[in-house]
Amino acid sequence: MRESPVITKIEAIHYSHTLEEVSRDYNTFNMVYKPGGKSKQSGTLVRIHTDQGLTGEYPDVTGPTLAEIKMLSSYLIGKNALTRELIYNDLKRGSRHWAMLGMGIVDICLWDIAGKFYGEPLFRLLGGDLQPLKAYASTLHGDENGGLSTAGDFEDFAHKCLQMGYQAFKVHGWGLARDNINREIENVLNLGNKFEGKLDLLIDPACEIKNFGDALKLGKACDEANFFWWEDPFQDNGVSQFAHRKLRQLVKTPLLQTEHIRLLEQHVDFIVADATDYVRAGAHEDGGITGAMKIAHASEGFGLDVELHGPGPVHRHIMSSIRNTNFYELGLVHPNLPTTKAPVYLDYSDDLDAIDQEGNVYAPQGPGIGVNLDWDWINFHKTGEEIIAE
Numbered sequence: 001m002r003e004s005p006v007i008t009k010i011e012a013i014h015y016s017h018t019l020e021e022v023s024r025d026y027n028t029f030n031m032v033y034k035p036g037g038k039s040k041q042s043g044t045l046v047r048i049h050t051d052q053g054l055t056g057e058y059p060d061v062t063g064p065t066l067a068e069i070k071m072l073s074s075y076l077i078g079k080n081a082l083t084r085e086l087i088y089n090d091l092k093r094g095s096r097h098w099a100m101l102g103m104g105i106v107d108i109c110l111w112d113i114a115g116k117f118y119g120e121p122l123f124r125l126l127g128g129d130l131q132p133l134k135a136y137a138s139t140l141h142g143d144e145n146g147g148l149s150t151a152g153d154f155e156d157f158a159h160k161c162l163q164m165g166y167q168a169f170k171v172h173g174w175g176l177a178r179d180n181i182n183r184e185i186e187n188v189l190n191l192g193n194k195f196e197g198k199l200d201l202l203i204d205p206a207c208e209i210k211n212f213g214d215a216l217k218l219g220k221a222c223d224e225a226n227f228f229w230w231e232d233p234f235q236d237n238g239v240s241q242f243a244h245r246k247l248r249q250l251v252k253t254p255l256l257q258t259e260h261i262r263l264l265e266q267h268v269d270f271i272v273a274d275a276t277d278y279v280r281a282g283a284h285e286d287g288g289i290t291g292a293m294k295i296a297h298a299s300e301g302f303g304l305d306v307e308l309h310g311p312g313p314v315h316r317h318i319m320s321s322i323r324n325t326n327f328y329e330l331g332l333v334h335p336n337l338p339t340t341k342a343p344v345y346l347d348y349s350d351d352l353d354a355i356d357q358e359g360n361v362y363a364p365q366g367p368g369i370g371v372n373l374d375w376d377w378i379n380f381h382k383t384g385e386e387i388i389a390e
């Protein structure tokens with residue numbers, strides 16, 4: 001048996017860049033299209049080094065997550081980098097008073113090390129295979145600036161996506177839907193009218209609708225328009241098991257919850273409470289690849305499908321390795337924007353044109369996460385670096 005790699009150092013490389021033609025909407029929390037707008041984005045590349053020269057790396061880590069990684073780092077020094085189950089459970093306990101975000105990035109880096117150690121892409125380590133992953137165009141939030149500002153704008157964009165090969169389309173509606181649910185309903189009914197049978201239609205109000213009553217009105221519209229799922233409708237933040245069980249009793253359209261709860265145990269509790277139809281999980285929020293796979297297999301045991309939150313090479317590996325799933329979330333996309341992300345990768349994209357003609361994407365095939373970082377771009381945009389622990 002080969003010697004296991006041992007963690008020796010954790011390093012952070014900070015960078016920032018400016019996204020063009022975007023701004024923030026009414027309450028600053030949603031990115032939206034805005035002609036002439038500029039938005040400064042900051043991110044960090046986390047690197048976990050080992051005594052064998054293998055490094056696990058993950059980009060676009062943001063402030064709260066990085067703060068947790070800093071709190072967890074001293075534990076990691078000297079640990080066997082392949083003992084992901086032990087580390088998952090120890091970090092879960094160590095993070096129990098926090099948002100549980102840092103442990104997910106640590107786990108992803110450990111899987112990257114494992115892939116490089118064995119010389120295989122992650123989907124092979126997970127028992128999967130290279131296969132087409134059906135993507136949905138996940139739109140940027142509706143805006144008030146002439147981009148996705150009307151039901152007609154969403155219709156035109158859905159038409160463009162259909163022509164490109166997409167088989168599914170998800171609306172992130174207007175922030176101010178909380179003051180005018182009829183605008184959201186008009187959009188749903190129009191999309192159902194125009195695209196039923198051509199696109200699987202999804203909607204995610206992202207917890208913006210102000211109360212249960214308006215959420216119910218939107219759910220009835222989803223029934224009429226035959227939507228595939230609706231997601232996180234209202235401002236309980238998507239966490240009330242009781243409210244979502246009630247919504248499921250009153251609305252026929254399948255509900256997708258559990259994006260805003262954390263890790264295996266809370267997901268299983270939500271399922272057992274009859275509070276969701278599809279199960280949301282994400283490597284970034286649910287304890288990494290280890291945690292997301294636990295949720296995927298727990299859902300499989302209940303006969304339910306798990307839908308991964310957001311794009312990225314890690315989610316392509318997971319989706320290539322599980323049976324009980326439907327779509328890859330490709331986003332956030334907008335008809336007037338070439339990208340909404342930092343271009344940290346070489347030869348890899350989750351932008352609108354990343355699909356093939358059938359609307360599919362594929363997992364990367366290099367060892368570990370399997371995508372090369374664009375070091376020229378990272379070094380040019382670097383604002384600082386630090387050794388977190390060694």
Ligand SMILES: [Mg+2]
Nearest residue numbers: 204231232259
């Ligand atoms: Mg969502």
